Amino acid sequence: MSGPLEGIRVLELSDGTTHYGGRLLAGLGADVVLAEPADGSPARAVGPFLDDIPGIDRSLAFWADNVGKRSLIVDEDADLLELLAAADVLLHSLRPADAQRRALSFAALSARFPELIVCALTPFGQDGPWADYLADDLVLMALGGSMAGCGYGPGADGLYDTAPLACQEDQAFRTAATYAAIAVLAAVAWRADPGRSDTGRGENQRGQFIDVSAHECSASMTEWHLMSYLCSGETYKRGPHPTLTGADGRQIAALTPDFLGPHVFTRMLEMLEADDVAGALSDPAFADPRHRAKNYGEVWRALKRLAQKHSAEELYRMGQKAGLPWGVIRSPEETLDDRHLAARGHFVALEHPELDRAVTYPGAPFLASGSPWVMERRPPLLGEHTAEVRSQWSAPR
Amino acid sequence: MALEGLRILDFTRLGFGAQATLICGCLGAEVIRVESTLHPDAIRVMPPYIAEPGERGEGFGAATLANAAGAASANRGGIFYKYNTGGKRSITVDARHPKGLALLKDLVAVSDVVTESFAAGTFARWGLGYDVLRQIRPDIIYVSMCGFGHSGPDVSHVTMGPTAQALTGLTFMVGLPDRPPAGWSFSYLDHVGGYLGAVAILTGLLHRRRTGEGQHLDVSQLEPATALSGALLLDAALNNRPSRRAGYPTGNRRLHPPTAPAGAYRAAGTDNWLVISCRTEAHWQALVAAMDRPAWTTDPRFASLTGRVEHANALDALLETWTSVRDRYEAMHLLQAAGVPAGAVQDAADRLERDPQLAARGHFTSLGNAEVSPLPLEGVPFRMSATPPHTGGLLHRGPPLLGEDTAAVLAELLGMTADDVELLASEGVLS
Incomplete structure (x- = not known):
């Protein structure tokens, strides 16, 4: 068994924002090679660092997103072109003007390499009035709409005393990099499709240009917010989401999705009655969703009585037993102890021989019975594979 | 297709x-x-x-x-x-x-x-x-x-x-x-x-x-x-620094790379916000110039990125005196024109009705x-x-x-x- 992208060569030329997408392609079996400047990908300079000692090969941020890749140092763009002659995909983060200046625009590349798939991930895409604007992830989370929907609620006076909030760890760029990977997969599939649709550009023009705008990606990930506005004319005002605090002070996400049907309340009531906290909810009037909607405070008070008696972990299990989509709020590292993920073999330890230690990474994002996730290489040292890649990629395939 | x-x-x-x-x-x-x-x-x-x-x-x-x-x-x-x-x-x-x-x-x-x-x-x-x-x-x-x-x-x-x-x-x-x-x-x-x-x-x-x-x-x-949490798993496992710790998460601030000023700042109007994020000295200098060099920007505490990160609370309060009297979009365009990463906090209506980039795309x-x-x-x-x-x-x-x-x-x-x-x-x- 082998990855579905086995034999596909991806050259990644990046400020770091594409790394997460390159990692997905590597997990699918592609030969993903980072083309790095002599001082390394900018991501290598981002902490935290191993043992808090900065170093070109010690960035944990770099490690997290570069599992499974190789690294080669490219000093000059002429060398890059040589490599591109052997590549299937160029994944890059160059602004349009920079690509143009370096003769790496798609027009220039496709004239030489008609089969090359070029994917550019940029903050705002290749064109439009903001194409040259600057953005880090925080700016993208603001413009895209995630922030407007996240944060603490207003005070008693209805005014907000805290700002809208963005999630840590670059979620807008991760979404964009995921879309980049999807588009590359689609382009690879089309390129190899013997029955592919004709674009009128001739048989050998099988490459193409993929233009990923991180702003658009960020703007399309707020689920119901746009539709809610289109339907009601009102925009969502940020505020608390449904949580319960357990006896141990930890919290759970406590959704009560009545909209899925009457069974949701029935089973919740059974759980509450078994714990002697149902109170007024045992009144048959509460079986009527309209009555419940008007008196939802009673439902919530009963749930709070339940929460006071149990730890968050217990509440999570109790809710799930009653068919409720409850989940304990964990910190990211607490997932490492999750028995379910462990049983599915999710986390994978990779040897870092130069450190004489193994490091545990998140593994397959899904389980594939026929083409398991490829996860064998630890993230590359800077330039570790320069000679090896040059030799392999210059040989006839 | x-x-x-x-x-x-x-x-x-x-x-x-x-x-x-x-x-x-x-x-x-x-x-x-x-x-x-x-x-x-x-x-x-x-x-x-x-x-x-x-x-x-x-x-x-x-x-x-x-x-x-x-x-x-x-x-x-x-x-x-x-x-x-x-x-x-x-x-x-x-x-x-x-x-x-x-x-x-x-x-x-x-x-x-x-x-x-x-x-x-x-x-x-x-x-x-x-x-x-x-x-x-x-x-x-x-x-x-x-x-x-x-x-x-x-x-x-x-x-x-x-x-x-x-x-x-x-x-x-x-x-x-x-x-x-x-x-x-x-x-x-x-x-x-x-x-x-x-x-x-x-x-x-x-x-x-x-x-x-x-x-x-x-x-x-x-x-x-699980991979969306980036370096947090590794920092916890290798550096013994769990993310469940005092002071974390850090709101809109990012510990890596150190960035300041960075965050959402009040703009004119009710609950309007502007994000500014200065990762480099060049971003900071551009911000200072675009604001027409308010006196507080010469405070020696803000002379280096390290200083700005260390005194981020004071810096944020001062910066907000500038943003809070400005329209979020006007300030965004002014700062972007000067080379500062900045953006309005937009909701769904803004994306649909006030975002020329999404429209043009x-x-x-x-x-x-x-x-x-x-x-x-x-x-x-x-x-x-x-x-x-x-x-x-x-x-x-x-x-x-x-x-x-x-x-x-x-x-x-x-x-x-x-x-x-x-x-x-x-x-x-x-x-």
């Missing part, structure tokens, strides 16, 4: 599963939603509702309770329209009717991919488990999308986006120091899980092309999320159907030069009415006549 010729028989419901097939539809795959008039997809019948002409729909909230039973139509649930572009078609078949099950098996035989997002085991109980599917078509690509996946000790657990966000650390990662997490107000992991569902479908396609073999791709809503596509007037809907946020995706899919059409394609699909794929379809309908098979 890139996936032209790929046929997906799609049993997904709600957001997570439908996001995956939406992407494939926008890329040209033929997506046939198999639905039920007896148990319509909840997002078809729950608020917010798309208004009748001339009236306002209901908002979302406690109103979710006045649910399915109260919905006048299965075609006005707003969230359905978010997740079912891509030119998806809709057929209705009662899988519990023996003839319905037989019909579905005939459709499996002429499909490349089967997707579903039921609780683990449900699809198999219908008589459509992977072992059955591959007897019908040995190279079938079966993609199940279920909260906890199809194996493991907690396989019976159910999720919605916020559940998975809580369990995987994403809720925890949004908040101010030393307060409970603020979390997300939407199902980010319905999207992310759906993206990985699309990757799974494409994986199945590419693998089949290489080997001629099908497979079962088991997508959960948890595993796609054609981010929204106006699509409707026989019951709903065209709405500005979203598809996939990327372009492809040779195989352009389209929000309306291969057919350039809007989200389907419930069952609107039943007769057409049965005719095209199974060669049924109008009389055949009529007979099945009269027997209750097509409900």
Whole structure:
């Protein structure tokens, strides 16, 4: 068994924002090679660092997103072109003007390499009035709409005393990099499709240009917010989401999705009655969703009585037993102890021989019975594979 | 289009599963939603509702309770329209009717991919488990999308986006120091899980092309999320610095790389905000110049990035004296013109009505159907030069009415006549 992208060569030329997408392609079996400047990908300079000692090969941020890749140092763009002659995909983060200046625009590349798939991930895409604007992830989370929907609620006076909030760890760029990977997969599939649709550009023009705008990606990930506005004319005002605090002070996400049907309340009531906290909810009037909607405070008070008696972990299990989509709020590292993920073999330890230690990474994002996730290489040292890649990629395939 | 010729028989419901097939539809795959008039997809019948002409729909909230039973139509649930572009078609078949099950098996035989997002085991109980599917078509690509996946000790657990966000650390990662997490107000992991569902479908396609073999791709809503926490897992495990610690998460501040000023600052008006993020000395100098060099910017505490990070609270308060009297967009454009990363905090109305970049990029596509007037809907946020995706899919059409394609699909794929379809309908098979 082998990855579905086995034999596909991806050259990644990046400020770091594409790394997460390159990692997905590597997990699918592609030969993903980072083309790095002599001082390394900018991501290598981002902490935290191993043992808090900065170093070109010690960035944990770099490690997290570069599992499974190789690294080669490219000093000059002429060398890059040589490599591109052997590549299937160029994944890059160059602004349009920079690509143009370096003769790496798609027009220039496709004239030489008609089969090359070029994917550019940029903050705002290749064109439009903001194409040259600057953005880090925080700016993208603001413009895209995630922030407007996240944060603490207003005070008693209805005014907000805290700002809208963005999630840590670059979620807008991760979404964009995921879309980049999807588009590359689609382009690879089309390129190899013997029955592919004709674009009128001739048989050998099988490459193409993929233009990923991180702003658009960020703007399309707020689920119901746009539709809610289109339907009601009102925009969502940020505020608390449904949580319960357990006896141990930890919290759970406590959704009560009545909209899925009457069974949701029935089973919740059974759980509450078994714990002697149902109170007024045992009144048959509460079986009527309209009555419940008007008196939802009673439902919530009963749930709070339940929460006071149990730890968050217990509440999570109790809710799930009653068919409720409850989940304990964990910190990211607490997932490492999750028995379910462990049983599915999710986390994978990779040897870092130069450190004489193994490091545990998140593994397959899904389980594939026929083409398991490829996860064998630890993230590359800077330039570790320069000679090896040059030799392999210059040989006839 | 890139996936032209790929046929997906799609049993997904709600957001997570439908996001995956939406992407494939926008890329040209033929997506046939198999639905039920007896148990319509909840997002078809729950608020917010798309208004009748001339009236306002209901908002979302406690109103979710006045649910399915109260919905006048299965075609006005707003969230359905978010997740079912891509030119998806809709057929209705009662899988519990023996003839319905037989019909579905005939459709499996002429499909490349089967997707579903039921609780683990449900699809198999219908008589459509992977072992059955591959007897019908040995190279079938079966993609199940279920909260906890199809194996493991907690396989019976159910999720919605916020559940998975809580369990995987994403809720925890949004908040101010030393307060409970603020979390997300939407199902980010319905999207992310759906993206990985699309990757799974494409994986199945590419693998089949290489080997001629099908497979079962088991997508959960948890595993796609663990790598979203970036370096946090490694920092906890290797540096003994768990993210559950005093002072973390750090609101809008980022510890790596050290950045200051960085955050959301009040702008003029009520609850208007402007994000500014100065990672480099050049960003800071540009900010100072764009603000016309207020005296406080010469404070020696702010002379270096290290100093600005150390005194970020004082710096933020002073910067806010500048932003709070300015329009968020005017300030954003002023700062961007000077070379400072900055952006207004935009909500859905802003994106639709005040974002010239999204407008210029054609981010929204106006699509409707026989019951709903065209709405500005979203598809996939990327372009492809040779195989352009389209929000309306291969057919350039809007989200389907419930069952609107039943007769057409049965005719095209199974060669049924109008009389055949009529007979099945009269027997209750097509409900």
